[in-house]
Amino acid sequence: MTAVTSVRVPVPRAARSVLLIVHLVAIAAWIGLDVALGLLVLVPMAAHEWTAACYQVLPLLFWPLLTAGLLSALSGVALGLVTRWGLVRHWWVAIKLVINLVLIVLVALLLGPGLDAAGEFGRALAAGEVPAVEVPRLYMPPIVSTAALVVATVLSVVKPKGRLRA
Numbered sequence: 001m002t003a004v005t006s007v008r009v010p011v012p013r014a015a016r017s018v019l020l021i022v023h024l025v026a027i028a029a030w031i032g033l034d035v036a037l038g039l040l041v042l043v044p045m046a047a048h049e050w051t052a053a054c055y056q057v058l059p060l061l062f063w064p065l066l067t068a069g070l071l072s073a074l075s076g077v078a079l080g081l082v083t084r085w086g087l088v089r090h091w092w093v094a095i096k097l098v099i100n101l102v103l104i105v106l107v108a109l110l111l112g113p114g115l116d117a118a119g120e121f122g123r124a125l126a127a128g129e130v131p132a133v134e135v136p137r138l139y140m141p142p143i144v145s146t147a148a149l150v151v152a153t154v155l156s157v158v159k160p161k162g163r164l165r166a
Contacts, residue, residue: 008081008082008083008084008086009081009082010082011082015082016079016082016083019075019078019079019082020075020079022071022075023072023075023076023079026068026069026071026072026075027068027072027149027152027153029064029068030065030068030069030072030145030149031146031149031150033061033064033065033068034065034141034142034145034146034149035142035146036061037058037061037065037138037141037142038139038142038143038146040054040055040057040058040061041054041058041138041139041142042139051122051125052122052123052125052126053122053126054122055118055119055121055122055125055135056119056122056123056126057119057122058115058118058119058122058138059115059116059118059119061115062107062111062112062115062116065107065111066104066107066108066112069100069103069104069107070104072100073097073100073101073104076096076097076100077097080093080097085159089163090159090162090163091160091162091163092155092156092158092159092160092162095152095155096152096155096156099148099149099151099152100152102148103145103148103149106141106145107145110141111138111141114136114138114141115138117133117134117135117136118135118136118138120132120133121133121134121135
């Protein structure tokens, strides 16, 4: 066993409970924000009168999404350090960490600029102008993110057996 997998910081049970609650609330918020993003992207496909309003709201989701992701990652790492599950001791914890980090990078590097472009598109539509930018296809990010977060949640509940080898 390496030093990384054997680290376990002793903390009171109440502190672990607070960390777990923060982690669960962050994940729930992230999934909720993904659902909101999905609705704001899909509604204009069916109800064109809502297009400008929906697209103008999209950039407002960037910071809450990034914050929920970072809070989830930080609380997850902290939980890994203070619980018997470890940070990379069990394969399912490592997969959850990878899912979280990949989603944070995707939000920061790909989704953020897409949300800004959609916002500009919505503002141009609302002003009666011909939009100078095209709307990026934003229907996949909430689907992929929600599916990945549900997989991470299932792994947390099921806690499949098996450890990573040191």
